[in-house]
Amino acid sequence: MPYTSSSRFALVDVNNFYVSCERLFDPSLVGVPTVVLSNGDGCVVARSPEVKALGVPMGMPWHQMKDLVKQHGIQYRSSNYTLYGDMSRRVMSVIGQFVAEEDQEVYSIDESFLDLASYPHSDGQTLGRDIKQRVYQWCGLPVCVGIGATKTLAKLANHIAKKNPELGGVLDLTAVNQDRFEGWTGAMDVSSVWGIGRKLTEHLHAMNLRTVSDLMKAEPKRLRERFGVVVERTALELRGIPCLGLDVVEPRQQIIASRSFGGPVYTLDDLKAAVQTFMGRAVHKLRGQGSCAGQVRVWLETNRFRAQDPQYHPAAGIKLPTPTDDGRVLSHVASTVLEHIYRPGFRYTKAGVMLEELVGVSEVQQDLFSVATPNPKRHALMSVLDHIQGKFGREQVGVGHAGVKERQVWTMRQSRLSPSYTTSWKQLLSVNA
DNA sequence: TCTGGGGTCCTAGGACCC
């Protein structure tokens, strides 16, 4: 195994995360083919092993699966991000017990990198098994652990551990001999490498670079000329030369809130209601990370899958004279942008808002002539809003149209949503003795 | 009828400056 440095990374991730969460609280799903659907119940975003075995690809439109569902008794759930988010925090904190805080990177809702460089004497295989065992015992969720000299190799190890059950869900590539390593990489398609997606796979195949092993042996310089630094880095990482470090958690550089509607939307009023609700979500995140937004962008979409429909995908943004985290200002600006891009006569199916040019609250440069000069009353109002939203949920209060519980033609479908077992007193799991 | 949502990074090309 190419192992030229003392660097070592682990990647821990939860198997079939969303499905595993649903099964944890509803054991009737265990062993039964189960999927979790995207927001709006549009398509499949998580599959149990039984469903994967049926050949259902990630992202398959739900409405195309009706026959399979009937035939194999597939169970489904609408996605419950409150539940998954809470379980994620628990899992991440258990994984974090194995290293110092600065050596853990929470990479996604169900994945965490660990930098093991400071623990040269710990045995990878043992560490991996310990992590797996403790997460299962404390959170009830199954994980796989991959270890390698670079992040890309740790990802690869994790992938191999998943595909080869005899490994018991743990693989330390730094302890594997060259023959065994080449046995795996020679048989894996390049597309299984982290950072090689659909387009790059096509191009690499055309160059006759088909397996992971092919990519490792390719000349990095040549890859750089053809594809740029990203692919060159990937190839170097595969050879055991670290190019990527642990990413420290930094505040987001942009915040997006968008949803497909439950049904087609035609009027400016309905779009306004939707956009203001999205803005409410975005502002909640913005204030949660202590940032102000310097630009507001809004976009609309018609259904691009309906060729017979006239298509219109407008987007526009407004730069603010002074960055702000005031939900009323941001909502107002979003409405203005919306009015600007809206055209009647289209069948809108989706809208979104984006907050950009984010800066820390303390870094905001006050514009002498700005209307957004510090205003204690406004500050107090927004704080109360934060507090209420924290206590009772974001949908209870909001700015403008947001949170109004009247006819909402644009709210999404969630036909089979599991309860928020872990975050709501009202929805705690009850046990009948 | 019905096709997710939220992010990051890199690159190319044009505008602009000196």
Add this chain to the structure above:
DNA sequence: TCTGGGGTCCTAGGACCC
């Protein structure tokens, strides 16, 4: 006859990730 060139900033778009 001969009509600069390099740096930087911005934006749009493309690729990737989960």
